[in-house]
Structure formats: structure tokens, C-alpha cells
Amino acid sequence: MANGTPPSPPPATILSYARTIPKSIFLLYLIFLAVLFSLLLCFQYAIIHVIPVEFTLRHIYLNVNDPNLTSMFLSNYMHNPLDSSHITNNLYSTYLLIICIFILGTVILPALGSPMPPKFFPATFLVFLLALPFSISGISILSAPVMGKEWSSGFSGITYAFLGLFFFLMLSLVYRRVLKRRSDMTSRSMFLLFSGTFLTLTLVICQIFSELHLGWVNVYAHLGGFLLGLLIPSLMALVLTAQNHRQAAVAGIFIGLTLLTPSFFWLLMPV
Structure with missing residues (x-):
């Protein structure tokens, strides 16, 4: 620096930046x-007390042997009416993840000079909430013969997508800071970086499959949600930072294919 003052350490930089964030962002x-959370709770209340059971079984609860578009979407927002812990656990996990995503993506990354593109979070959240449910349901249908499940419901697939987004932000932070110092990088340090990334993702995937023995946990939907939660934000960032309409269109097509393939690939499977 021109006056010889050393740069502020990261914690001080982050706290200083946090004070400049408009209150409207927090709001x-x-x-x-x-x-x-209100929509999830109200929808669950309506399923239990208002909506006829026949309608729920046909148009909301996903029957993997007889799916339809409405149940493929709405089943992701329905929880087991006989087990209150199903919705409370998902709400709690989602709450913690979104708070962590906010802190990392809105405070830490910009404070350290690595912000996400404008409109990144609204666009990603919209894709997660409006398009991803079809992909999660498609994965549930594909994995039904392995899982032995006839019905599927729950927000956990989308929750794992938020977990994937959180890991994407962490990896983005690490790799951006590393690339800024690439002149100091050696082949060994790069190997350690890639190995650490691979090991971290492997541990997450192993944790997901550790619930396979429970039977009632749809681990394949969780895995699909996590992997899509990693991939979709990277493609969304490409769309939002594209230099021209052609690049944006190509990235948009890849997002569409990423979502559509798991959503409807089960239609190609033999009956």
C-alpha cells in the first residue's frame, strides 16, 4: 500500500464489509x-386437515409406479403426515444451510474480493425451488427398484441441493484465493488442493450413503440433490458472466439438460 500500512486481516476485512451491506439484503x-417455511407448514397443514386423501394420493404424494407432473413437483413440498420429525428436521437443516449460504455468499466472498455475479442467488434459488423438484422426483422414480419404495415425498432432496450450493461457494472461495496466488503454487500444493476437494466430496457422499440401511431414507434423491446443487450454481454463474448471448445460451442449454435428464430419463427405461 502507498502509505505502508499492512492490509487488514481477513476477519477484520469481513466485519468491516458486513457493516456496509444494506439492511434490505438482510431483510x-x-x-x-x-x-x-410458512408455505411448507401451511401446505403440510392443508394436506393433513383440508385436502382430501384421494387428491393427495393422486396429485401430491409421488407414486413412483404411477407418477404425474403435479405429484413430481408437489411431493417435494409434502412430508409424512404421521411423522412430525420429517418436516421439522428438514426445516431445521434448511434454515441452517440458508444462513450459512448467506454468510458465505453475501458477506465473506464479497469481503475477500470474490463476489458471486449479480442476481446469482435469486436465480439459483428459483431453479432449486421451481425446477429441481422434477429432477429429484425423477431420481426417486429411477432408484425405486433399488430402494424398494413405492411412495416418495419430502423437501430433503432440495435441502441437499442447498448443501451442494454451500460446498460450491466454499470451493469457489478456496480456488479463487489460490488462483490469485498461482505464482506461488507448486505441483505438490495443487495436488494437495485437488486431493482435499476430492476427499471432502467423497466424505459427504459416504455420509449420504451411510443412511442406506435405514430403508426409508431416499439416499439417491439426496445424492442427486447434492450433486445438482454443486453443478447448477456453476452453470448459473456461467450464464450470468457470459460475454455474449451465445455463451449465455449455451450455458442455459446445459442447465436445461442437467435438469431435464434426471427428470424424465425414467420414461426411457423398460417397464
């Missing part, structure tokens, strides 16, 4: 959480 995240 928007709180509203998003409140609306999401």
Missing part, C-alpha cells in the same frame, strides 16, 4: 426464509 433473506 430479503429473512423474508425468503419466513415465506418458504
Whole structure:
């Protein structure tokens, strides 16, 4: 620096930047959480007390042997009416993840000079909530013969997508800071970086499959949600940082294929 003053350490930089964030940003995240949780709770209440059982079984609860578009979407927002822990666990996990995503993506990354593109989070959240349910349901249908499950429901697939987004942000932070110092990087340090990334993702996947023995946990939907939660944000960032319409269109096509392939690949499987 020109005056010889050393740069502030990262914690001081982050705290200083956090004070500059408009209060409206914090308010928007709180509203998003409140609306999401209210809709999930109200929908669950309606399923238990208002909506006829026949309608629920046909159009909301996903029957993997007889799926339809409405149940492929709505089943991701329905929880087991006989087990209150199903919805409470998902709400708690989602709450923690969105808070962590906010801190990392809205405070830490910009403070350290590595912000996400404008509109990245609204666009990614919309894809997660409106398009990803079809992909999660498609994975549930494909994995049904392995899992031995006839019915599927729950928000956990989308919750794992938020976990994937959180890991994407962490990896983005690490790799951006490493690339800024690439002149100091050696082949050994790069190997350690890639190995650490691979090991971390492997541990997450192993944790997901550790619930396979429970039987009632749809581990393949969780795995699919996590992997899509890693991939979709990277493609979304490409769309938002594209230099021209052609690049944006190509990245958009890849997002579409990434979502559509698991959503409807089961239609190609033999009956």
C-alpha cells in the first residue's frame, strides 16, 4: 500500500464489509426464509386437515409406479403426515444451510474480493425451488427398484441441493484465493488442493450413503440433490458472466439438460 500500512486481516476485512451491506439484503433473506417455511407448514397443514386423501394420493404424494407432473413437483413440498420429525428436521437443516449460504455468499466472498455475479442467488434459488423438484422426483422414480419404495415425498432432496450450493461457494472461495496466488503454487500444493476437494466430496457422499440401511431414507434423491446443487450454481454463474448471448445460451442449454435428464430419463427405461 502507498502509505505502508499492512492490509487488514481477513476477519477484520469481513466485519468491516458486513457493516456496509444494506439492511434490505438482510431483510430479503429473512423474508425468503419466513415465506418458504410458512408455505411448507401451511401446505403440510392443508394436506393433513383440508385436502382430501384421494387428491393427495393422486396429485401430491409421488407414486413412483404411477407418477404425474403435479405429484413430481408437489411431493417435494409434502412430508409424512404421521411423522412430525420429517418436516421439522428438514426445516431445521434448511434454515441452517440458508444462513450459512448467506454468510458465505453475501458477506465473506464479497469481503475477500470474490463476489458471486449479480442476481446469482435469486436465480439459483428459483431453479432449486421451481425446477429441481422434477429432477429429484425423477431420481426417486429411477432408484425405486433399488430402494424398494413405492411412495416418495419430502423437501430433503432440495435441502441437499442447498448443501451442494454451500460446498460450491466454499470451493469457489478456496480456488479463487489460490488462483490469485498461482505464482506461488507448486505441483505438490495443487495436488494437495485437488486431493482435499476430492476427499471432502467423497466424505459427504459416504455420509449420504451411510443412511442406506435405514430403508426409508431416499439416499439417491439426496445424492442427486447434492450433486445438482454443486453443478447448477456453476452453470448459473456461467450464464450470468457470459460475454455474449451465445455463451449465455449455451450455458442455459446445459442447465436445461442437467435438469431435464434426471427428470424424465425414467420414461426411457423398460417397464
